[in-house]
Amino acid sequence: MKTAIVVDSTAYLPEELLEKYDIYTIPLSVVMGDETYRENVDISTDEFFEKMAEMDTLPTTSQPSIGDYILLLESLYRDGYTDVISFHLSAKISGTCQSAISAGESVEGINVHVIDSQVAAYVQGFLALYAAQNKDEMPLEELIEHVEEMKKKENTNAYFIVDTLTNLQKGGRLSNAQALVGSLLKVKPILDFRDGMIVPYEKIRTKKKAKKKVEEVFGREIEKHQDKNITAVVIHSNAEEEGRKWKAELESLYPHVKFTLSYFGPVIGTHLGEGALGLGYTTFDVEVD
Structure with a gap:
């Protein structure tokens, strides 16, 4: 068994932590006028705020496509991963969790365990960091139980x-x-x-x-x-x-x-x-x- 940790881009974990703990990301996008940008891939945060200040209308946001998620899962499968724990911003404010579930059902040979963090931003990132730092220290089922307990509001x-x-x-x-x-x-x-x-x-x-x-x-x-x-x-x-x-x-x-x-x-x-x-x-x- 080999487990990968995935988190969507809205956790905004710094690149050095992603690399240190071998965490994979899937980007969400912002739509500004006729252009769509994957955050932290096609547009930086500074560039985004500069562009938004010049706009008369509010940008819109978009969850990752199922196709992009499938490509990530297929890549992880080729690298020998059998399981993925995938962390996402609250399902009540984004369809990203559902995209992850649908993608997981479309790729054979790899088990995707989707975690609805019920929060967003770096607080969501805490969950992914904890999983990445403990995935080799406890069985998968126990780790998922810990994460589910961790995300409770009192914790x-x-x-x-x-x-x-x-x-x-x-x-x-x-x-x-x-x-x-x-x-x-x-x-x-x-x-x-x-x-x-x-x-x-x-x-x-x-x-x-x-x-x-x-x-x-x-x-x-x-x-x-x-x-x-x-x-x-x-x-x-x-x-x-x-x-x-x-x-x-x-x-x-x-x-x-x-x-x-x-x-x-x-x-x-x-x-x-x-x-x-x-x-x-x-x-x-x-x-x-």
Whole structure:
């Protein structure tokens, strides 16, 4: 038995980690005008935000084609893999999980175990990293059980602060009523994932207060897991300086937590917009360097 770990591109794991832990990726795409770009393949995150700023309409996003996924699985089969654990952003906001399932049913000789992370971005990446770092240490069935336990909200969670709900509303990831309330009050909404859906957690008047609220919630949640090695990630949407500053502040508040910095790339950035921030964590021991 030989197991490959696959994660879709919206985990935004750095290339050095993908190479170090032998993790394969399948890219999602953004459609900008008449052009379709696979994120981190045909367009970089910086290029994406530059192009989006010049557009009058919001880009759209697209899941990987079943054909692309089949090509990846066939390549893994030729390389001797018998099993694939494939991690994807929440099935409630993307059809990527279903594409992976359909592709797996189309390729003989390799078993595809699709994991709906029920989250997105680097928090999804925690699951793939854990699987890659432990696949040789435990049987496949046990590893999948661990991952399913890991993805439960009490073990892996995330909060997002967005400057505006407009992108989420236009992209159909949040209801019109929720977006309208946010725009009228000019709030900085805090969002989280609930049962795989992006939902409002709380509406705060300013970004500074929103970050303070997330810090407080984060502190209460990790206090329940004092015996665990907590790994956390600060995620930014084309706001690296702000992300680095917040990470430094969090490191001083919670010195026992291992922090890393990530970003929202083209697909997730399309929906959250520029200036968004995220804070995610897992109670499972994961190496992020």
